[in-house]
Amino acid sequence: MALLLAIFYFFYFGIVGIYIIFMPKVLMMVGYSASEIGIIFAAGPLVRFLLPFAFTRGLELNFKNFNISLFIMLVSSLAFYMFLYDFWGLFLANITLSIGMSLILPYVEVIALEVLKKEGYGKIRLYGSIGFVLVALVLVKFLSSPQIALYFMITFVFLTAIIAFIIAKDVHQKAPKKEKLPNDITFLSHYKLWVGLLLMQMSFGAFYNFFTIYETDQGVSLDMTIYLWTFGVLVEILMLFFQGKVLKYNLVLLLQITTFSAVVRWYLVYLFPTNLGVLFFTQSLHALSFALFYSASISYLHQLYSNKVLAQQFFSGITYGLGGLIGALCFGYIYDYYPEDIFLVASFVAFIAFVFITLWSRSPDGKGVSL
16 A cells, blocks of 8 residues: 555646746747636636635535546646647636646545555655655656647556545445545634644745746846755655654644744845855755645644544645635735735745744643644
8 A cells, every 4th residue: 555655646746847947938928928827727726726615515525426536637638738738728627637636636645544554655755755756856857848748647647546546445345434524624713723734834835936037036046046955855865754753743843843843944045046055945944844844734623633634625626726726826926016025925924833832732632732
């Protein structure tokens, strides 16, 4: 099972790499304007945010619906190819692809945490980071036409779907029938936790969307900026490999440490935008602010809530969905008018996230999960 999960993460995050790194470039190559590309790609985070609420109204992510989501993902990848030159067709294809991928990952994450436990999770999840990096390094050498990226994406989607089906079928056959779990995710009483998680991902809007633009505008070469990105992923892989022992400690404390590391990271980028030594150090903090934060978050929610699949869906929807959407929009506006201050604002947003996580750690519910 561990091998299957490793392969799944490799191909799933390979799709993410193709989607994030190359698809905007592909759409620009075939003639879409920047505003049209923005509209198409804004649909993904919005869908990811809204989708979990459907499961609070009776929809259930079971084995049957999981297979339906695999089918949706497969059809959507083909639709990207069929409707490449049709704005509305491509827009709908992006929505359905986001639906499929948003349903698949939380389901498999729960299986991974139950099979591997949080101590072994990172060593398998790191294959996702490897897939992300390798697809970027390989595809950049072959991207001679828009169709090449689509062929890569369709291939990775089909392989992901096959492996995901095998994993889910194996678990479904072996596991006893479970009772339908109630929705025990309480946003109002746990708002400090969820606001902290949301704001943390919002702060990454400056990094994911504008780091390359920001650094090259400051005079850092594009090649060096790519080296910085690559270094960040490498330290992420190292953290995922060795984090098992770290995750045995208090997970809320780890959330505090990782959110504060983002405060330091973004502030140093603001202070020293062209100092390569400092920039490589800030990228080393990716091990904490992304890799360890992600693993500590999903591990903590896995313990905190009985409806574990729904908890993972809401984590994805609230952070990468709503947080990603707001972060991209807000930091886009900030970069238009105050480009020099974008990472100062990101640091402030991360600090507010740290405050909320700290407040949560002092609440009765925040101390309620024994580790």
